[in-house]
Amino acid sequence: MAVEGAMKCVKYLMFIFNFLFWVSGIALIVIGILVQTKLNGTLHITSVTASGAPIVIIIVGVVINFVAFFGCCGAWKENYCMVTTFAVLLILIFIVEIAAAIAGYIFKDQIREVFEKSFNDTMANYNKTGNAVNIDELQKQFRCCGSTSYRDWLTILNNTVPDSCCKNETQNCGKTPTPNKVYEEGCVNVINTWLKNNIVIVAGVALGIALFQLLGIIFACVLMKGIRSGYEVM
CATH class of the missing domain: 1.10.1450.10 (Tetraspanin)
Known part of the structure; x- marks a missing residue:
């Protein structure tokens, strides 16, 4: 019974996590649209890298919503396949974010x-x-x-x-x-200074999101183990 109670707790924690994850995806889509509008409305951007950045943010937001759907449905229905899909996709997103952070650091001087x-x-x-x-x-x-x-x-x-x-x-x-x-x-010079002053905030938010995703991966793995072991979590 203790194990079943623990799995039930993990199930609801994962459901809450995915709701918050879905909200963060919506927020990214909104931010991406605002940034894209601001870029196109302020400067004549000729760099594919610069103009494509907000589009990438929007795509990530859409992918996060897609992943959150699998997580919510998988947790609610106790579907091993959906929870596994959620975990794999979340790991892939995490890896992409790490790669993006490394690329951002490498190419920061080109900004x-x-x-x-x-x-x-x-x-x-x-x-x-x-x-x-x-x-x-x-x-x-x-x-x-x-x-x-x-x-x-x-x-x-x-x-x-x-x-x-x-x-x-x-x-x-x-x-x-x-x-x-x-x-x-x-x-x-002014905007470059502004970016440097705000990069710490951006890095902190990014780190928080990454840790949040790791928590989701842990919940998914624990729930996968519980489902596969045949425990009832309802």
Whole structure:
């Protein structure tokens, strides 16, 4: 009876785990859509790696929902095959995440290069439809101007800068740019610093998700053993 009680507890813990896992999948899909919208709405992204990152996030979210379905159904119906499928898929996701983390560390220096190229391309096409609004929003948000400094705009806009570069934005304030009137620091440095400051948070969340997944794998393996041994867990 003690063993049956333990298996019943594992069953419900796994069911709760999969519900939370499903919620995290929905969250990833939403984040991926928001990031994709932000990238396409802010910069002219030419790198497949950069533009594909949010798509990967969305795909992972969809896969997580698919895996959570197997976990919930397998736990509820005590189906050995479904629980095994859940465990295998969760292990594969865990391995992919580890590989992605390693790849992210290896290619972290290329992120700045990709962003700088994308920002410069957007600046060069500033007067084209949509680009002005997009880059203006970014400069306002991060309180920066140009790629490396506000002087980057002078050759593009005939010795003027966008009004979004002004510390106190008013109409045509960018026509007479001076260091005391506009943001001097370039957006590439500002956003690169912002990314570095927030990477610790991202790493912490990623570690938490990985540990959460390991817990799910353990629950699945224990439940698989219980089902295969023929114990009733209801």
